[in-house]
Amino acid sequence: MKKTLAIVLAVLLIVTSFVSCNKKAATTTTATAAPAEVKPVLGSEPVKLIFWHSGAENDGVAIDNLVKKFNETNQYQITVEPVFQGQYADSLAVMMSMSAAGNYEELPDIMQIATGGISGFYDCEKAFSVDDAIAYFGEDIKSNYLTGALGTWVYKGEQMALPFATSTTITYYNKDLLKKAGWDHCPDTFADIIKLAADMKKAGITATVYQDVPTTSTIAPWLGQLGSYVMNGKNGTEEDGIKLECIDNGAMKTFLTEWKAMSDAGALVSGSPQKNDFYAGNVALITGTNSGVTDFIDKIGGKFELGTSTFFRVNDKASYGATPQGSALCMFDHDSDVRKAAVWEFIKFLTNAESQAEFGAATGYTPAAVGATDLPIYQEYLATHPQQAIVSEQLAKTPADMRGCSPHSVINADFYFGIQNAVKDFLSKGLSVDEGVKLVNDTLQPLLDQVALLVD
């Protein structure tokens, strides 16, 4: 806790000194005139690249394996050194420290970044966006990736990074418990959860039906299903998010109405989902990232049959889907043609269909490259992890313009906890829906006002 607090404080300090040196306001060093030919330069001399990643445990092993494969097979004398940089927040703090210090030569060539760090990366003067690279190399590779996964990494209209470890929020359910209650399928909407609660009660099942509280990751798709964004600029991906959009258009009111109905019916326990309770068979439904499937299977250990389904819909009028999330790869410009070309080769390697299928099969992440799921290695993985099959269905159903919520990194942590606390207080204090909407607005809008002041 102390360590997390220290990191958050450090990030805030760095960001406040850093935000003034906006990349776009500063001189644009990238994406200028494309060199006539880059390929011949590449391979003429050895190039060493530094790759910062946050892949812990199995993810780290899978990343090391991919890097090793690249080092052994590339034809251009490129050697990549993967360096673990701690968790995403740590990595971002390090990157921002270096940028704030103007110590650009210490920045990596490639960095793994989570959604919370995209605005920090955008502000870095040495950011080399995917759009920059496409203009520089004249090679548009965007069609190689799933549109939804690519859209997560757009910031202020610019493709900043390429999806690498992609995941989406799905529903996990205890098939055995639901069978006892007479259900052979997972609830689809909040109203279905209420019906399931009633049936579980009738069947004498005392387990918790559903325990959850919305976070930045889940509120964005729930409001997105209702055709709304949490905040302006498509949830802050097209422009800085400085105004809550979901208040005026009534989407937050609709969401809170359905959420309260679940709570009032005894179908919802308001609080963060407790995976351990689910593993132990004490909770019937839980939402979580699909990349955790292997962990779910291991921890349940055959105690009950695990089912997966698409992310709950708010009501039967809502569309299906949840935004792809996870992490992406971003590039830095070190003012060297050969190094830039080497980075481009490496990032294409890590995100191509073969690498994505291999990484997905090793870690549980969903390949974001088109065609990767059809490759034998991923098909074999799906055969042993059938719960992952739902992900493709969900991604196909997710509207193309649905976006994850990307508050500015200055307020990212406060926003994340702000939503949770406001919705929890709304239920625990027995407020009306209108009062709940006001509480959400009063909690989150002041945070966005801080961003407005900063960008001014």
Add this chain to the structure above:
Amino acid sequence: MMTRRQKRITEDVIVSVIAIVLGLIIIFPIIYAVLGAFKTSHEFLNPKLLPNSFKYLKNFQDALRKGNLIRYSVNSFVIALIGTTVRLVFSILAAYAFAYYDWKGKQICFFLVLGTMMIPGDILLITNYITVSRMHILNTYLACMITSFVSGSQMFMLRQRFMSIPKDMREAAQIDGYGDLYYIARILVPISKPVLTTLFVQSFINIWNAYLWPLIVTAGKANMRTIMVGITKLNSWESENYELVLAGVCISLIPSLILFIIMRRNMRKGGMEGALVG
């Protein structure tokens, strides 16, 4: 009516019980970590405190392999040992100057030293990073330890200790023809050994446990990481394998425990001397 002896025994029993309970509360997280490190992931979900077997060592093997903890432990050990030693040398010399010399501006200097204790370390993160970067020592042991070379709190504590030693001893040494360095090395340090031992252990553990600073200054070289960064590597966002993290924590505790066991007698004396000085 209780006799004096009965009263003393009763008091002893009450104090002992309170001390044991407090001791258990303090040591329980460590016991939990050790027991948890021997559990399988299924056992970990079970509220039972004891693992099924103490022969289950896979978590330790995985922690060493996935976290690269052997290499990182060596890095941390080098950084903590040299950092602590240099810090103590500087602190002894500075404390000696504050305790035994009189010069113009001494009070201001002393308050400046005390002032450094009031600045949170995180505030200095960027300025320290810029300094170290301009010295061109990033990704080296020196970068990790340089900010720990000077400690205001250690200077202050040693100054207080030195001031409690009669000045006559220094004068006697001077009459015998010994200079300051001889007096420090042969007289002051040996009689301050308990305090120095306590400061050494405390400082070693602080540097050993450092996370953010080593993370920043070794960002460009994978094999320069410290053990705390290695433990973070065991904590995945998707799979919460606490038993693996606990195994890593147990491994990281070993040097501190060995140091504590070796030096505990001196540390106890240090605590008692501190009490008398106070």
